[in-house]
Amino acid sequence: MDKAMRYCGIYDFELLPYALGDALTWNVQTALRCLEAGRRVVDAYICIDPNHPSSIYQRGLVTSENCALFFNELFGAFGTHPLLGNIHLYASREEMLVRLREVSNDDPVNTEVLEDYERVLGQRDNADALNSYFIKYIYSHARLNRYHDEHGRIPLLVASRGCGPDIDGLMAGPFAGKRVVVIHPRLRRLDNGLAGDHTYSRDSDFLEWFEFVRLAEANHPEVQFVVMGRLQEKPLELLRRPNVTSLRALGLGLGHELTLMLRSDLFIGTSSGFAAMANFCEIPYFVTHMNPESCNAYAIPNGAERLPFAAPHQFLVYERESRVLLETLLERGLALPARNIAPAVQRKDVVDxxxxxxxxxxxxxxxxxxxxxxxxxxxxxxxxxxxxxxxxxxxxxxxxxxxxxxxxxxxxxxxxxxxxxxxxxxxxxxxxxxxxxxxxxxxxxxxxxxxxxxxxxxxxxxxxxxxxxxxxxxxxxxxxxxxxxx
Structure with missing residues (x-):
């Protein structure tokens, strides 16, 4: 493809976080900038330099010894990019800069991207400069909202590359005949490997969620709940419920989870990483635990019930999570037409x-x-x-x-x-x-x-x-x- 049709997106983990919601939002933000520049694909330049392993938001958690592992766990998110071209992974920032200078030569669009990146690299000790860069390229939805106002749409996330066939088999097999409801009760305090104790206030009430799931087994036997995210954050009692499963327990990964969301009937979960996937696709959703900080990122008034670019049946919920609230949201979601129409598969109980x-x-x-x-x-x-x-x-x-x-x-x-x-x-x-x-x-x-x-x-x-x-x-x-x- 002609160089003039490629937009360079830069994700340097010393400047931007190892965070699912941020990576997914970056996908959409760079796709939008690509379209605004009149280009067709985004070439992702990703830097995981052990000499510069993490941003000001995650120093002490992500180090030179474990930064590659954190990236590996996040990689499937980049596969959902709406306009993904090539992915370039660099363990050396200097080598990435050499390549970026080559591809941006005589290219004013990518020269501007590179200059912005090099400018903030020179201000890495300036927290305000780092925050401004993060807000510009990820955090704020203001640009997305303006684009939607002008064009009536935004780029939407897609199935993570290569994960679709496995999800096809899952939907035609064990999930056939089921209403697949993706849930994400945030329980970060259970996962001591990811720290983030300053975010524990965003956690869900486990008892409310557990009781909701337990009662749904009898009231809605057609529902298959799928919990998202690291198993380390999932209570074993929840995973043992017969109407609950985790793709991680089946040996599948983040890319499969994000791809499944595109095929599911409903998402109910807190305002966190997986909610970003819901925000940028057409799955009916109720994003719970909304707060002023989330509204600030979304560039919407506090209390707004929908994002400006939300599809029908996509809502934001501010009320405190409770069993009754979750049951109400489930009933509203199940009233919509089923998205997976594959007939149920009868399993054999005997060994043949x-x-x-x-x-x-x-x-x-x-x-x-x-x-x-x-x-x-x-x-x-x-x-x-x-x-x-x-x-x-x-x-x-x-x-x-x-x-x-x-x-x-x-x-x-x-x-x-x-x-x-x-x-x-x-x-x-x-x-x-x-x-x-x-x-x-x-x-x-x-x-x-x-x-x-x-x-x-x-x-x-x-x-x-x-x-x-x-x-x-x-x-x-x-x-x-x-x-x-x-």
Whole structure:
């Protein structure tokens, strides 16, 4: 793309915070400046220099030893940028400056961005200058509000790059037929790894939220609550509720959470990082715990019920959080049309080891990285049986060969380690009682194992891995196992 179509956005973590809401707002602010300049994409220049690891807002928390970790946890947020071009990561500010000077040469738009950046670098001991830079490029919504007044819209955040397929699978699988309600009760004081005790006043009342979620289980069984953010901030009692899940507990990350918000029916949460995602997308929301400081950042009067660019069914709430208030907000949100219309998927309660791999593959959305979205006992039993199936089959082979002692030993060892399994795993129960499947079934299972091994790519030369020949092998394997990938 022509250089004249690129806008340089600079996020230097010595000047700007490691904070979700700020990163998301920066995405929208730089997208807006890009559009105002008549350009098409924003190239993000991100500096995590260990010699200059953190801003005045986070010194003492973010250091040269842990700044990379803080960035890694935040990276998915930058993937939601509305006009993202390239992302350039620098561990050296000097190297980033060299590159920025090259790309801004003979480019008045990016020269202005660079000069502004270099100007504040020369005033890093001046708190007022640092605050002014932060307010200009992130904190204040004044520019966003003016742009909306003139154009009737602002750039909106998008699915974090690469995370969409996994969320497709989640919505078509365990969340199918559910009203997905994203919640974010802020409980920072539970997470002693992020400090921020000066922000504890923004925390939620845990009892009000817990009671609200507990009662919703009976009153709204169709609702699946998804809590956002670090597991360290999530009370275990809340995570143990059957109508609550966390994408982090499923091995997914921040980018997946932000992407899920775009597909959910409702967001209810405090005025904090995830509320910024709600602000800049079309999900119906109720942002709670609003306060004068938030209104100042949003450049709206204290008590205003909506942001100037808010979509329908997006509201700000100042009333103190209570169970009754949260129930009222939920009822209002559920009165809106459902956004996920996929029919519910009936899960198996029994262990069917022969169909496990087929069923699992059927849930894998195109281009997705996982379909492992369950962490309950039912799924644990199914995957445990799947992993133990070769050992159980070896017990059958021993029984056929007349080695009953070995067959019983296999069954007893498995049952001893997994006492819940014999009740659900009929083949294991049969092996324990000396019952062996018919010879035809044993032969069929044995043949299938051999075919799968041959067509799994295990015997292919490395030069053929990932080629069309390997793909043909995968398709043959699918046919043998009897499933189709979505």
């Amino acid at each position: 080891v022969r169909s496990f791999e087929r069923d699992r593959a059927a849930m894998l959305a195109p281009h997705a990285s996982t379909s492992r979205f369950f962490i309950d006992d039912t799924y644990a039993d199914q995957e445990t049986a799947f992993l133990l199936w070769p050992r159980v089959q070896s017990g059958f082979d021993a029984a056929v060969q007349g080695d009953e002692a070995n067959a019983r030993a296999v069954a007893q060892r498995v049952a001893h380690n997994f006492p819940r399994l014999p009740e659900k795993f009929s083949e294991l129960a049969g092996l324990s009682e000396g019952i062996v499947p018919p010879p035809r079934q044993l032969a069929k299972d044995r043949l299938k194992r051999r075919l799968v091994h041959l067509m799994d790519g295990n015997i292919l030369p490395h030069s053929l891995r990932g080629t069309a020949i390997h793909a043909i092998g995968r398709r043959l394997k699918d046919a043998v196992l009897g499933y189709r990938r979505r």
